[in-house]
Amino acid sequence: MAAVRVLFCFLLLVLFSLSSASETQSLLRLKQSLTNADTALSSWIPNVSPCSGTWTGVVCFNNVVTGLHLSHLGLSGPIDVQALSEIQGLRTLSFVNNSFTGPIPEFHKLGAIKSLLLTQNQFSGPIHSDYFNSLNSLKKIWLSANNFSGEIPHSLTELDLLKELHLENNAFTGPVPNFPQDLKSLDLSNNNLQGPIPGSLAKFNAASFVGNAALCGKPLDKPCDASSSYPLPGRANAAEDGYGYGSGWAKKVIIVLLVAVVAAVLFLFTTSRRRREDGDFRAVRRSSSAEEVVEVQVPSVRGERKGEPPKRADIVMVNDERGVFGLQDLMKAAAEVLGNGGLGSAYKAAMTSGLCVVVKRMREMNKIGKDVFDAEMRQFGRIRHRNVLTPLAYHYRREEKLIIAEYMPKGSLFYVLHGDRGTSHSELNWPTRLKIVKGIARGLGFLYTEFSTYDLPHGNLKSSNVLLSEDYEPLLSDYAFQPLINPSVAVQTLFAFKSPDYVQNQKVSQKTDVYCLGIIILEIVTGKFPAQYHSNGKGGTDVVQMVSTAISENREAEVIDPELENNTSSRKNMLQLLHIGADCTQSDPGERLKMKEAITRIEEVRV
Template structure:
């Protein structure tokens, strides 16, 4: 007997078909995170093969744990989100070869690609095939012309940095279509032609040191200063000093008369309005219109000291400060232009407009920030530092970090008093220290007969620096770089030569590209070698500062940028060479006085400095050991006359044996 299976009812057939399709569909059982990670591993290994010297990526191999898993730390340069590679950070790794964009297109979640400070060359890769938000290629050897449509389709691109390459030809027209673009760095190339009229709300713009020509678009001229355009001989118009030459125009007499009549009418109406409102509004309105603009600081900074009041620049008033004025006159009343005080022990004795109305002068202008001394009508002098590269964190995180810095209180730290926040720029306000910086006393011109810093004074300064640095490490243990920018120009001294540290703990809020190009921590051997800083990086900065203090020589380390710089072209290497060859008194600053019976202690401090800036990070002292040794130092060595290891035999010659004792060996190569 044949047995048959009864077919399902006709009404169930469509449902079974749907269930079968769904179950057998690959979407029903999506790939696991592990399988996705394995696929990304294969993609990354394919990308690695396109590089000619991927030694820095040795940890990328098939035997490593898959990327974007719990144990994926060996995949250098990866940043993951949701189990997929979102950022590829390959800065300062000495990489060269071809950037295989084809393989990168398979990393579907990739949004940031950074390969700054490498040796990539050749034409601009076809990055328009990637849905990137951030592209950083500064400091390579790319060359040739970027196609006009090189950025077409990159609608999500926000940050684009191509500086310090060898690109040539006109700026690609497709830049105009990048509606979300906010930061653009094209400096240090060989671009030619004019600057496109970029209408995006850019916060960073730099085309300096190229071969660009023609007038600067007004939209850009009104928002960026001279440094954004300098180094282009044929560029003209504001903010550059070179005016654009007007072409020949055929103007009819009738047109000239009409224009003249209009000007006359406008002038008369202006005079009438001025007379009508001058008494009603009074000087307060005039002052508000005159000083509503934070750009006044920049304008007057370019001209130096301009008398008792800063000059008005109404034609260049940016929108943010107009909003501040509209919000109630700025200061504590208006939220948009509010100066926020962060110290609980200081009263709010002035507001933003009072600060901008004050007598002021330029203290310094550099790539990290311009400083101004502002003398308030009532109260002490303040220092205002203006930053345009502090967009690394959002508003809430920035506020929180500034509040944290305001809570710090130590005799050897310059306290942050207040700050002003806008997305485009920040102002940090602190007390004025009226005896200048350590750098000015070591390297500045002195009047005839004026003595240099004595040994007791230098010892006092370095002990104060050590105490301030130790306090930062105690109070900010979670920061990778509690200082990050320790150098002689950031050590201020009062008239008693008590030091205070400034520009500390700013690395979390400074834009990465700016930080790596400017901050001292990124000149360290470990960053040059591996592209990373360590818990001992500030110690290296302290060591260089000690050697600078004792020798009076300016460290070439601060001038060096990026991976691949000569390891021996620095102050530490020079000191080491003198010590190894023949120990002579020429290593110490000839202007240092008051060293009688203090040579032994000077020698001890020199050894401390050398152990702090040891090239090999593992052999370098940690901060606790360095601070302990510094604290033990005295102005004079007791019983020095009988100690040939540390003491001068004739005032010029010192023992080299002391520098090679166990525990004080020093190397300048990895």
Template sequence: MNNNINHSPYALALPLVILVFLCFVQCLGHTQNDTRALTHFRLQADSHGYLSPNWTGADACAAFWRGVQCSPIGRVVGIELPSLNLRGPLDSLSPLSYLRFLDLHDNRLNGSVAPLSNCTSLELLYLSGNDLSGEIPPEVASLTRLLRLDLSDNNIRGPIPSELSKLTGLLTLRLQNNELSGQIPDLSVSLENLKELNMTNNEFRGGLPDAMLKKFGDVSFSGNEGLCGSTPLPVCTSPENPDPSSSSSPASVPTVPSNPNSLPQTSTITPPKSQSRKGLTPGAIVAIVVGNCVVLLVITSFVVAHCCARGGRSSNSMVGSEIGKRKSGSSYGSEKKVYANGGGDSDGTSGTERSKLVFFDRRSQFELEDLLRASAEMLGKGSLGTVYKAVLDDGCTVAVKRLKDANPCARKEFEQYMDVIGKLKHPNIVRLRAYYYAREEKLLVFDYLPNGSLHSLLHGNRGPGRIPLDWTTRISLVLGAARGVARIHAEYSAAKIPHGNIKSSNVVLDKNGVACISDFGLSLLLNPAHAIARLGGYRAPEQEEMKRLSQEADVYSFGVLLLEVLTGKTPSPPNPNPNPARLVEEEEARMDLPKWVRSVVKEEWTAEVFDQELLRYKNIEEELVSMLHVGLSCVVTEPHNRPTMAEVVKMIEDIRVEQSPLGEDYDESRNSLSPSLPTTEDGLA
């Protein structure tokens, strides 16, 4: 049979065209699925609308959505959306099977991390500083390509799953500041590539494997009081022998149980009959009388001491500390009524309620009585109160601010303001841990940051022997402060709540030298006119007439701060009580830093602007001039012409990216830069 087969080129090409078309349709379907997943995520998480202006269109990759990276075939491979106040679960991201890089740190995302187990291509996962909860799911083992995992500063609880050991390529594991519990497994063998590990400030218990302690050091596990093991950790005691020193005792010494009903019977220690028939000798009687007197004297002493101690605690706040000192005639003369457990108050609060600290974090809580007993030293006096360093009995150190001008504030209003301040969480903002309210006493408890302020580093000891503040450190501190203020503005963009008191003394450094902005929200406790007059921040020109705080004025204040860092000169705030007879001299003596910088730049003496300590560094001239332009853009006279703080952060970051080398977390094999967050307190732990 003769079959005529058509071998024309068109007939051969037709199946290939169909195959390509089917592949295109399939890829288009996957692309639409990725776009649909991102749209769902935006609708769930972006309540403030930060993504809405840009996240439009049918194809996320074709429209270049903000923070979204795509592959050449149109699949979403990266999402970078840090510090945008995003809220909601992560479920909608689970269909992104090609996702390799996810950075959502410092948002307010909640729920579990389990949905991300479906994103099996993930290599870099940064979720620190959110409100994630639940446990680390065993399905984490499906993320076999994972290189860096950061779940720090969340509310994740439960044990570390054994499946985590299957992530053999892991280089970084950060789990600090959570509520993880149970024993820490030995990951030193299975995760032999692991270079950085941080499990501090959790609730781990039991023995720490020696190999883990040797490889990563005890600093990676601090803040877990239940851990034991090799030095310097406490020695582990086995259940069979909880105290080796008490494993044996002399047979002649009877053991007395703690139960009074099971004391040894007197028949076991009956004296000889010959002695029992005899009466007591005069010497024995004298000895008994003297012994009874001594015992009675000791008991009386203890009772007196106990009563004195109770009386002291009732009549003094923070016994033995500077916080407990009272001046006669002061408004704190009735502290016994304030701190008493009984009685009422005009604010309608019972004594029991007044005696409790209100915490914003479930971890590291303590009682008011612990705070009252703490030893303390005064750190300084501000416009709204005095700040003390308080060391509790367990060694925990906090900063306590006693407010002196918020007493008229009603309880409900005060609690609303504290809720605004306390729920804001960011690595560059000093965290409010707790507060205490009573009609005549108000305390704010903050994390204690031990390394002083930017003001002291810039202006302290400007004489011989001073260690200059180098350029890299200055710009790092400025960037950290800018990120903190930008987060405040973003968090409260709708209500337009400002910081209201930006100055170099309110930029403080944590244990790792990271800049944190302090005193946020305290301006809310005063009416606007009083706040402008009392607070010592760098004042914007429009505030002289408008008499109100604003986010635009914050930008101006930050610009003055930036000029202060560049020039090394101290801006002088206006005198709230000027002397009319010396008004001209005071005005001439006052340093209007923006005005002075503009005059110098106008005369083309730009080099004269910068701090002499900075001129010793080579190859930073372009950075100095670029930063000067950022500062001047912030201090323009018209508020609407100033950049937003988010734009200021971007300008500073762009300067540093262009002029500075890549960070140590650069992964050359994957061409990815890890946001190792040098601005987080635990980033160097």
């Protein structure tokens, strides 16, 4: 049984490693297919992980590429969709405002994609009626401001998850199909559409249909008569159109996966005789259907006498509110690789007791003695605040440390805002967002009391380090690490050192945390991915500049996340919070709010 577990562990680790390397190669092939990419995507280079934070437009979650936001980059040429299809975690694809031409690429091969944004290009020609048949996960489709023609593809009406459809400013003809989905956003304006508007779409305002002279019916002020009837388009036979992107493509995927597994097994058997290092913390990505328990191994740290078997130090509990567990419990846990961050790698471990924990493997604290580290971890373990994540246990080793905390199944604020929101999408309304901001502020207030002597009571405050409970209560993580990390590493890994305070003056202070808080506030209110999270400033949106410009031009309402457009009665409160975020992100720390003042003003915002 032990041999089987080792085999299974090695196999999945190899597959995971191959997948990570494959993503890099696939993205480099995509870059090679594009015109102007050498300049626009100059940060895409070999031997650097796409999830390192330096690759322009690449969005990752748990060290897996989930989105490509390649907007406003002047790109053109053919798009290597085959390379894109090899990025298994890809969910969002944006080529907004580039110079692509010709028919729509074969994006129908990207079966798991959730957002397809092609606005403001020069794509042209008709889109086959069955084009979207295999894209059952699509939620957002933005094809506006191109030169598409022909009828609106009927397959759009069969996408059960579709929420946003923007086809405005094209040359689509024919009738408006009946969309049975609960669409939240629709724009078909400025095309050549004809006939009556289906009753299911009458809930949208007239602006969604203007610029189509032959359309009639509500919400337009043009009633339909008998001559306005127009037959709805039927489905074309997919077997006759030559696409074959349903079952045929699935078979190809299966074949590729089988080949990969065989290759991994061969690799395993050719390397199985190599001696295994005693000191590796091992965990594997585990599929939801797997029933085998994967052994998690923690490095040994105790010396052993000659001839004696090696001993493994146990973990040290610093908080037993979730129960007491030991090394053996962790070793038998079903483990899953969550990803690699700046401070180390993370794993999810589900123990037989039912408790799920996150194990962070910290490699950048290697100059701290055991006594100092123990004292710090016990201080962390005494923290009790509903908006601060308290560690449960730790494991010490000179070369690296393991910090163990409770697993939050909803994930991080970053993931909820920019990743696959799923069912949480509709729940991320204004009251929920304000609740999150207030919880973050309250957690920071506690940290500023608990670690009042620190230059950076948090130091690494960003949306990926704000975890969310089942009821969207935020919990701050990765706080107060600066004194524990080597200074050179802190500069490279902690978000505080990407602030103007350090970039311009090589200084950080408690007001640097205020700046980081402001970035999160602007991120939550605008829904934009902050360019500030990238070390090179490329990719995402400069939310500070965007909001500052909007405020100076008295048009700040335009930058509020469109997802909040239904909360018109709370617009004043949203703008109030937006201004707080702007005041927190002043480039001059002297003009920036103090943390206490920022918290007070946040508490004054009402739903």
